[in-house]
Amino acid sequence: MTSSTPPSPPASKASATYQAALERSDAIAARIRTNPEEFKMLTGERPTGALHIGHYFGSIANRLKLQSSNVEILLILADYQVITDREVAGDIRGSVRDVILDNLAAGIDPDRATIFTHSSVPALNQLLLPFLSLVSVAELQRNPTVKEEATTAGITSINGLMLTYPVHQAADILFCKANVVPVGRDQLPHIEQTRVVARRFNDKYGATFPEPSALLSEAPLILGTDGTKMSKSKGNVIELRMSADETAKKIKGAKTDSERQITYDPQSRPEVANLVQLIALCEGGDPYAIAEEIGDGGGGGLKRRLTDAINTHFAPLRARRAELSADPAIVDDVLARGNAAANEIAEATLDEVRERMGMTYP
Numbered sequence: 001m002t003s004s005t006p007p008s009p010p011a012s013k014a015s016a017t018y019q020a021a022l023e024r025s026d027a028i029a030a031r032i033r034t035n036p037e038e039f040k041m042l043t044g045e046r047p048t049g050a051l052h053i054g055h056y057f058g059s060i061a062n063r064l065k066l067q068s069s070n071v072e073i074l075l076i077l078a079d080y081q082v083i084t085d086r087e088v089a090g091d092i093r094g095s096v097r098d099v100i101l102d103n104l105a106a107g108i109d110p111d112r113a114t115i116f117t118h119s120s121v122p123a124l125n126q127l128l129l130p131f132l133s134l135v136s137v138a139e140l141q142r143n144p145t146v147k148e149e150a151t152t153a154g155i156t157s158i159n160g161l162m163l164t165y166p167v168h169q170a171a172d173i174l175f176c177k178a179n180v181v182p183v184g185r186d187q188l189p190h191i192e193q194t195r196v197v198a199r200r201f202n203d204k205y206g207a208t209f210p211e212p213s214a215l216l217s218e219a220p221l222i223l224g225t226d227g228t229k230m231s232k233s234k235g236n237v238i239e240l241r242m243s244a245d246e247t248a249k250k251i252k253g254a255k256t257d258s259e260r261q262i263t264y265d266p267q268s269r270p271e272v273a274n275l276v277q278l279i280a281l282c283e284g285g286d287p288y289a290i291a292e293e294i295g296d297g298g299g300g301g302l303k304r305r306l307t308d309a310i311n312t313h314f315a316p317l318r319a320r321r322a323e324l325s326a327d328p329a330i331v332d333d334v335l336a337r338g339n340a341a342a343n344e345i346a347e348a349t350l351d352e353v354r355e356r357m358g359m360t361y362p
Helices: 011-034 053-068 079-083 092-106 122-126 128-132 137-141 144-152 165-174 185-205 244-252 270-283 287-325 328-357
Strands: 040-045 072-077 113-117 180-183 213-216
Touching: 011 185, 011 213, 040 053, 040 165, 053 072, 053 092, 053 180, 053 287, 072 092, 072 328, 079 092, 079 165, 092 113, 092 287, 092 328, 113 328, 122 128, 122 165, 122 328, 128 165, 128 185, 144 165, 144 185, 165 185, 180 185, 185 213, 185 328, 244 287, 270 287, 287 328
Parallel strands: 040 072, 040 180, 072 113, 180 213
Antiparallel strands: none
């Protein structure tokens, strides 16, 4: 970013925004338990490759929980977003198939969830034009998530697609009139931008869109095998589709520390704590108790326990994925049905938007 970039909001304002989002999230979670039919959820993946255990515990597990609560789910595979921060997009089509297989194998039911690709829904993307007219350049430039993602990707000059990324996300959410979006705290600026777009459109043209709320994830941060943020580009991930042997090899090279006694101390021993936490997530146990059980087993004992835990937990998913991948027509059918449904929704919304804006013609 250049020196003319507007500063980020003061910390106190960011804290107040988070507190308001947290209160809305708590209220939504309580409401979902009693009245799930009131909610339509938009969630998604950026198809940059097969999903890993961080995706599973961070988002897929929550989708399954909401699906079992009978919340309406739309799952967008945001293929256009792949080119926001990458000069070489890679095999997007193959990645889309991998993401669908991972979600289906985990238990997402295509008869209860609409699974579609961003680029296949023209009417959704056409909403970007009126939405951009409601947002200033200064607002886009000071979005902290965009700046952080650019820094992570090593981008020094932000392209137009990345700059307008928050408004693209607003279109993704509002085209289906979703009123809840599960996100982590780092994605809150995008949800707030979507709420602003919805409010401004409603004020200018009449009540059309709900102001969606974030359903804040309670999932803990899962680190990669090197102790940094789990990322496929770093090669520090354990993919859902990996074999038991591949998983064991990955875990064998995971970073720990020199202390033999295993304890659960996220602040002082983040790498060890991360591995203990993964065991707890897979086994449904308490991380402190697990660390005590491993005791003086050292890094070797910790890694053996983790290998068993992951391979046991994900064995059914991996078996189901192998079955699904053997028949390519399954993914083709899921995507065809999902794209058709998403297009029907988007076209109806775009027609309504044109009517509100006085842009209907013979």
